[in-house]
Amino acid sequence: MTAEGHKVVALTGAYEGAQRDVVIDAFRLGHAKVLISTNVLARGIDVSSVSMVVNYDVPDMQTGPRGPSVADPQTYLHRIGRTGRFGRVGVAVSFVSSKEDWHKLMEISKYFGSEITRLDTSDWDDLEEQVTKIIKSSRAGSNFKGNASTQVA
Amino acid sequence: MRNSLLPKNIQVVLFSATFPENVVRYAHNFAPEANEMTLRHEDLTVEGIKQIYLDCDNDEAKYDTLVKFYGMLTIGSSIIFVKVCERTEVP
Numbered sequence: 585m586t587a588e589g590h591k592v593v594a595l596t597g598a599y600e601g602a603q604r605d606v607v608i609d610a611f612r613l614g615h616a617k618v619l620i621s622t623n624v625l626a627r628g629i630d631v632s633s634v635s636m637v638v639n640y641d642v643p644d645m646q647t648g649p650r651g652p653s654v655a656d657p658q659t660y661l662h663r664i665g666r667t668g669r670f671g672r673v674g675v676a677v678s679f680v681s682s683k684e685d686w687h688k689l690m691e692i693s694k695y696f697g698s699e700i701t702r703l704d705t706s707d708w709d710d711l712e713e714q715v716t717k718i719i720k721s722s723r724a725g726s727n728f729k730g731n732a733s734t735q736v737a
Numbered sequence: 738m739r740n741s742l743l744p745k746n747i748q749v750v751l752f753s754a755t756f757p758e759n760v761v762r763y764a765h766n767f768a769p770e771a772n773e774m775t776l777r778h779e780d781l782t783v784e785g786i787k788q789i790y791l792d793c794d795n796d797e798a799k800y801d802t803l804v805k806f807y808g809m810l811t812i813g814s815s816i817i818f819v820k821v822c823e824r825t826e827v828p
Contacts, residue, residue, distance in 0.1 A: 585803075585804070585807070588804050588807065588808065590807060611814065614814065617812075617813070617814050617815065618807075618814075618815055618816075618817060619814070619815070619816045619817070620816075620817045620819060621816060621817070621818055621819070622818070622819060622820065629816070631814060633813050633814045634813070634814045634815060634816055635812050635813040635814065635815065636810075636812050636813075636815040636816075637815065637816050637817075637818065638803065638806075638815065638816070638817040638818065639818055640799060640803065640817050640818060640819045640820075641818070641819055641820040643818075643820075644820075657755075657778070658755035658757055661755055662755065663816075663818050664786055664788065665786075666816050667786060667815075667816075668785040668786040671785060672785060673785045673786075673787070674785060674786045674787070675786070675787050675788075675789065676786050676787070676788045676789070677789055677790065677791060677806070678788075678789075678790040678791075679790070679791055679793050679799045679802060679803070680790050680791065680792050680793065681792075681793040681794070681795050681796050681798065681799055682795075682796075689790055693788075695778050696778050697778065698788060699788065700788040700789065700790055701787075701788065701789045701790070702789070702790055702791075702792070703789050703790070703791055705791050705792055705793075705802065708805060708809065711809070712809045712810070715789075715809070715810060716810075718787050718789065
């Protein structure tokens with residue numbers, strides 16, 4: 585990502601308090617535009633300018649030590665709730681790379697009764713147009729209605 | 738723990754947007770006879786967040802998709818969530 589010209593910082597559970605604060609401050613102040621993180625951080629980050637959240641992996645959890653992994657709607661919600669803070673608009677993008685991923689994501693969609701739309705990646709020009717349209721329409725949807733949206737703590 | 742160490746007259750208040758089943762059971766035990774305010778799952782997601790997904794051929798292809806996707810858009814700040822620690826490494 586850095587090689588592609590993005591200003592990236594990363595955060596894992598391995599970071600101690602002070603180190604963690606430095607990384608979060610860099611992100612909060614906009615010195616770094618992209619924050620890469622594990623689940624540890626899904627909760628509690630409150631940076632109002634976050635306009636997109638990427639689920640590089642579909643959130644799942646292990647059922648028991650040797651049990652199958654299943655969808656984790658709670659983690660999904662906390663992750664996507666890092667964007668769209670205080671009535672702002674946000675986009676949540678999930679990457680699906682297997683049938684299992686897809687099943688888990690659909691499980692999450694069902695759990696919340698919310699639509700997660702598939703966008704076609706075979707034509708990137710078309711994709712760009714669609715994403716731009718989505719950002720614009722959701723912007724109109726949330727900003728002009730002035731409704732108090734649910735805040736995920 | 739609560740019964741033995743804490744004063745009897747304290748008020749216990751628990752907040753979360755998401756309580757999994759086991760936490761709900763624990764909460765009933767920890768704060769018995771508490772007043773509860775809950776939302777249905779369906780009311781939890783935020784309207785202002787548009788949720789989409791992209792198909793990737795396989796796990797390795799995700800990175801190309803990520804780079805392409807970021808190359809396509811001018812976005813403000815964003816967070817990429819990954820499952821395992823090694824993946825957070827900034828190359």
